[in-house]
Each structure stands twice: as C-alpha cells, then as structure tokens.
Amino acid sequence: MNKKWIGGLATAAAGVGIVSYLRSRKNGNGAAKDHWTTANMPDLTGKVIIVTGANSGIGYEAAKEFARKGAQTILACRSMDKAQAALAELRAEVPQAQAEIMELDLTSLASVRAFAEAFKAKYDKLDVLVNNAGIMMVPYGRTEDGFERQLGTNHLGHFALTGLLFDLLANTPGARVVNVSSGGHRFGEMDFANLMFEDGKGYSPMAAYGRSKLANLLFTYELQRRFEAMGVQAEALAAHPGVSETNLANHMVPDWAMPLARPLFSLMMQSAAMGALPTIRAAVDPQAVGGDYFGPDGTGEQRGYPVKVPSNDASHNVADAQKLWQMSEQLTGVSYAEAAEPV
Numbered sequence: 001m002n003k004k005w006i007g008g009l010a011t012a013a014a015g016v017g018i019v020s021y022l023r024s025r026k027n028g029n030g031a032a033k034d035h036w037t038t039a040n041m042p043d044l045t046g047k048v049i050i051v052t053g054a055n056s057g058i059g060y061e062a063a064k065e066f067a068r069k070g071a072q073t074i075l076a077c078r079s080m081d082k083a084q085a086a087l088a089e090l091r092a093e094v095p096q097a098q099a100e101i102m103e104l105d106l107t108s109l110a111s112v113r114a115f116a117e118a119f120k121a122k123y124d125k126l127d128v129l130v131n132n133a134g135i136m137m138v139p140y141g142r143t144e145d146g147f148e149r150q151l152g153t154n155h156l157g158h159f160a161l162t163g164l165l166f167d168l169l170a171n172t173p174g175a176r177v178v179n180v181s182s183g184g185h186r187f188g189e190m191d192f193a194n195l196m197f198e199d200g201k202g203y204s205p206m207a208a209y210g211r212s213k214l215a216n217l218l219f220t221y222e223l224q225r226r227f228e229a230m231g232v233q234a235e236a237l238a239a240h241p242g243v244s245e246t247n248l249a250n251h252m253v254p255d256w257a258m259p260l261a262r263p264l265f266s267l268m269m270q271s272a273a274m275g276a277l278p279t280i281r282a283a284v285d286p287q288a289v290g291g292d293y294f295g296p297d298g299t300g301e302q303r304g305y306p307v308k309v310p311s312n313d314a315s316h317n318v319a320d321a322q323k324l325w326q327m328s329e330q331l332t333g334v335s336y337a338e339a340a341e342p343v
C-alpha cells in the first residue's frame, strides 16, 4: 500500500465519520421511539419540487418519495444519460410518478441560468427547491467561472439557482428551500480574504468541503432572515444525511481500491433511503419551520431517523452570513433584490 493511498483512505475515513460511527456502534444509536418516516409525509399532489443531483444517492431517494406522494418532481442533473437512467429506475419503482429530468450543471453559471429559464418557461410556481447536489473532498480545481470547485458546486451554484428562482418561490405560498449540508460543516472555516483558496493556497480537500458545507448553513439561516425581512411567505431549512452509502466518496478512493472499499462502506454506512429522510422531512413536514436543521437521531448524528439537530456557532454567525451573501451576489452576478422585484 503506497503512502498516497493510505493518505486517501485516512481522508475518506475522516470524511465519512468512520471513527464516530464506530463509536456510535459501540454505544448504540440511541434512536427515538417516535420515528419520523416516509409514512409521515403528507399528500403532495399539485406540488412542484426540484431536486438537484437527483440521479444518485440522497437526491434520488428524496425525489422518488416526493413523486410517490404525487408531487410533480423535477430531477435536475448534470448528466442527461445518468438522469435518463435514474428516471427509468424511478418510474419502475413508482409507475404513477409525475417526474421529469432537466439539465443543470452547478459548475457553470450559464447552465444554472439556462435551467432557471427553462424551468420558468414551463412552471409558474415552485413549492420546494432541494439544493442537494454536491461533491466531496475532491482535489483542487476550478469551475467554468473560476470558482474553487467545492464552494462553486456546493454553495455558489445553489446560491445562484435559488436567486434566479426567487420570484417563483416568493409567489408560491408556503414554499421551502432545503439546503443539504453535512456534519462536516463543523470542520469548515470562513476566510473571506481567501474564500476560494486562490491558486490552491491553503487548500485541503477537507477544509474546502467543510467550508462549502458551512456556507450551506450560513446561506440557509441568512435566507430565512431575508424571507422574514422581505415579508416573503417562504421558508429556508437545512438537512444532513449523517453517513449514508451513496456515490459521494467515489472520487476519494482510487478505482482499483473500490472493490475493497465498497463492502466496507456498506458495513459502516446507513442506506441512502435512510439518509434522505432528514431532507424529506425538512421539505414536507408541516411541523417544520424556517431555520430548522434536520439530521439523524443516532449518536454523533451518523445514522437514524430525522430530528431537529443543532449546527455549530460558526453557522449562526450573522456577520459571516451577510459577508458570504454579499460575496456570493458579487461572484455569481445574481441579485436577490432584483429577482424579487415584480415583473
């Protein structure tokens, strides 16, 4: 085993929280008796729901359950081939699904704008926007618009998307935005002087992932404050899936090691269906309110049924949230104030 591989595995282990998971296995997961499950979902007939990154993992599972409950469900995906395959699978499981695929690549502002335009050409309301798509702990790289890849995909792309769909959200009573964050927000730090790890300065895959997931929460809480300040009847919530078996860790493990890693992942992680429950609850539980953050109820929030969970102090730093908002508007060129103006 070479050093690079050992280092990669150590990073992967930290990323998926293996250590705390093992601890939680030892102690039991402490799950509550009154579990919130898909059986608690209300009927969603007539609702329009977008899920980004819906061809895989948490996004796919959430989209399937929204469709099962009757929502018009839009699978927003970067690969149309993968999206087609996911839609076929979804239809096989939920034959009555009102679901469609639309192209969205969050690493391209042009693609985000094209998606928003195409969506608005078809729909005049949006009940739930689930900002789920994400990448984790990839090597340093930039998006089409020059943003550091993890912040660009996980936060800035979704910030732009939400802003471009703001008018529809504002005009749909009870609309919700759900941002999918991570327990990894706890190892994120905002550094506004070097937000993008310019030219790789100070970059580590974990630091950049943590920053992007902290940004998801800062964005959620600031969006909720702005909804309230603007008198918009919409709510911003967040969720995290604990440690769930999806494709997220794929790029952290070399292809040759995958046959070895897969069974290990299956052993240590909960299913993607369980991991999707916090997102689904944030999206549709009538009891949930703006600013709520849902995650699994087990020890270390690694697995279990969805409950309200706390996020760290950094995620509630209002000054950081405002600074991030201002920089995100400048970087993406998407202004929420303009978006909210009546046409």
Ligand SMILES: NC(=O)c1ccc[n+]([C@@H]2O[C@H](COP(=O)([O-])OP(=O)(O)OC[C@H]3O[C@@H](n4cnc5c(N)ncnc54)[C@H](OP(=O)(O)O)[C@@H]3O)[C@@H](O)[C@H]2O)c1
Binding pocket: 016, 052, 053, 054, 055, 056, 057, 058, 059, 076, 077, 078, 079, 082, 104, 105, 106, 107, 132, 133, 134, 135, 136, 153, 180, 181, 182, 183, 184, 240, 241, 242, 243, 244, 245, 246, 247, 248, 249, 275
């Ligand atoms: N799984 C976990 O244990 C875990 C833990 C904490 C947080 N999360 C969060 O959960 C969310 C969903 O991840 P997952 O675990 O379900 O992983 P996943 O199976 O890899 O799904 C990620 C989805 O995001 C899509 N995506 C990636 N880059 C994109 C881009 N530029 N434009 C549009 N879509 C893009 C992927 O598309 P492709 O298939 O084309 O790559 C895929 O559909 C992420 O935000 C992640 O940070 C997951």
